[in-house]
Amino acid sequence: MALAVLEDVHFTYAYAESPALNGITLTLERGLLHGIVGLNSSGKTTLCGLLRGIVPNFHNGDLTGRTTILDRDLADWDSGELATTIGCVFDNPFTQISGIRDTVFEEIAFGLENLGVPREEIIDRVIGVVEQLGIAALADKNPNELSGGQRQKVAFASIIAMDSDVVVIDEPTSQLDPEASEAVFGIIAGLKERGKSIVLVEHKVDLLAEYADTMTVLHEGRVALTGGTREVLSDPRLRSFGVAPxxxxxxxxxxxxxxxxxxxxxxxxxxxxxxxxxxxxxxxxxxx
Ligand SMILES: Nc1ncnc2c1ncn2[C@@H]1O[C@H](COP(=O)(O)OP(=O)(O)OP(=O)(O)O)[C@@H](O)[C@H]1O
Ligand SMILES: [Mg+2]
Incomplete structure (x- = not known):
């Protein structure tokens, strides 16, 4: 069973003049780390939105083609169920935090409460994950007082605690310094070792080269290149799609x-x- 199969998918946001996804055909297998790269506006975030069901449920627009997530047609997924199956981390660590919890501990527990996990188990899982990520010292802090790198770790802690099988991550290091970026990649490598399926949009090709199993280059809403990481990164056409090796x-x-x-x-x-x-x-x- 593949993580996602897209066949000739087109999506145009309501009132937009041109399609954001313009004929995407792509298969993403389970248990791998899939790197997605491409110029600004090439459709990377829209593709992430499709995988997590907010395109077209939250963002209105015109969707055609076929999208299958974990063997089920996208239209047949209940949006709540999809949201708990697919964990997400986004580019801006300052919008990751719910803003309604007073401590990092409660923040990480938040997602588990929504899943209806019993209180005792929530406590065990949160303690486990803060130790695993080396952020136990932050547990009692107010999430609003954390640095960008610390917030990003808390965001990852939340999805690790939820134990989602699939994780969609959109430019998690774009606002972080090199050291915090390496730390985030270390966490992503840990998710991969635990057999999670990961879709990772990231401009830092040097880091993707180390960790990604496959790479897909988007260009103007289309798949310009896709394949094994080595094959894509050494493709002579790479630069012509705005991606430096x-x-x-x-x-x-x-x-x-x-x-x-x-x-x-x-x-x-x-x-x-x-x-x-x-x-x-x-x-x-x-x-x-
Ligand atoms: N909510 C929206 N409403 C209308 N158009 C949108 C919306 N979000 C994105 N678009 C348009 O869809 C196209 C693809 O955008 P998308 O955000 O998917 O690209 P991206 O590759 O993630 O870019 P970036 O590298 O800047 O994050 C762009 O032309 C963009 O302007
Ligand atoms: Mg984007």
Whole structure:
């Protein structure tokens, strides 16, 4: 059973002149981390909205084509059930927090209360998750007094506590510094290890290269490229859709232009280190 199957999906927001999704055909398998990239306005957030059922239930517009989520047609999902099946984290850590709870502990408990989880179990789960994410010291703090990175961790704590099988994450690090971004990616890697299916919109291609199993490039509401992360990131057409390859991939291109090609194209740092080592050993052996 796939996480999502989209067949020729078009969506145009009410009163918009052009479609936000313009013929998307895409299959996202379960248990994988799917990276979504693309220029501004290419349809990434709209695609996330479709997966969590707020397009077209909350955002009015014209939806055509076929969307199947976990083997069930989107139209056959109850919106409340879909909301508890699919956990979401968004770009702005300042709108993540409900604003109606006085402590981080209560904030994380909020989603579980909505699910009707018994009080004892809520307490156990919240304690477990704050320890797991290293934010136990924040539990008694007011959520409104947290930094962006701390708020983003609380948002992840909430969905981990809810134990959703599917997590849709839209640019979670766009407002965070590099250190907080790495921490968020560490949390996402942990979700992946626990077998969650993850859809992650993220501009930081270097981080996606390390963690994503597949990548999809959207361009003007269409799927420009999709496939395994390595395959997509080393595709020569990538730049033409406004997406820069990882730094190490660019470095390898420059080495090749300088007549010192690596034996294959690296997309992760570890790979680049290994391939550059190999290249240097060869050059030494040939007396360069
Ligand atoms: N609520 C809305 N009402 C009308 N049009 C919208 C709405 N949200 C998005 N759009 C339009 O739909 C298109 C796709 O937008 P979307 O937000 O999905 O792109 P995106 O790839 O997430 O962009 P960004 O990188 O800026 O987040 C854009 O042309 C945008 O202006
Ligand atoms: Mg967006």
């Amino acid at each position: 990882p730094e190490v991939t660019e470095l390898a291109e420059r080495l090749a232009q300088a007549g010192r090609p690596l034996s294959r194209i690296p997309v992760t740092r570890a790979e680049a280190v290994e391939l550059i080592d190999e290249r240097m050993r060869e050059e030494r052996a040939h007396g360069h």
